[in-house]
C-alpha cells in the first residue's frame with residue numbers, strides 16, 4: 001500500500017464529475033487500499049477517489065475506528081430528516097463548516113469485491129457518507145456550508 005497525495009481545494013480534479021467503475025479489478029482494490037492508508041495517515045474519516053486524482057465513483061470511509069466501508073458506484077436511494085453537521089475535509093485543511101445533511105440515508109453500491117451492498121446509516125455515519133458521496137459529483141462541503149470557520153474561531157456550543 002502507499003500513501004497518495006491529497007488534492008487541495010482549487011485543484012480542478014475536485015470539481016469534475018466521476019465516471020462509474022466498469023469492473024472491480026485488483027487495480028481498483030489497490031487504489032481503495034491506498035485510499036484507506038492515505039485517509040488514516042491524514043486522520044480523516046473518509047476519502048473519495050477524486051481527492052487522490054482518480055475520477056471514478058468510489059470512496060472509503062471509517063466513521064469509527066476499524067469500521068471501514070468501501071463504496072463503488074454508490075447511490076443514495078432514500079433520505080430522511082435533517083441534521084446540522086460540523087464538517088471538515090482533507091482537501092480543505094484548516095477549515096470547518098456547518099452543513100445540513102439528512103439524518104438517515106439508504107445507500108447502495110458495490111463493495112471491495114464487486115458484490116452489491118446496501119446500508120442504512122444514521123447520524124454521523126450518514127453525515128460522512130453524504131460528504132464523500134458529494135465528492136463524486138465535484139461538490140465540496142464549503143459549497144453547502146451555511147457558515148465556515150477555523151477550529152480557533154469555532155462558535156460556542158449553545
Ligand code: NI
Pocket residue numbers: 088089090091131132135
Ligand atoms: Ni471531503
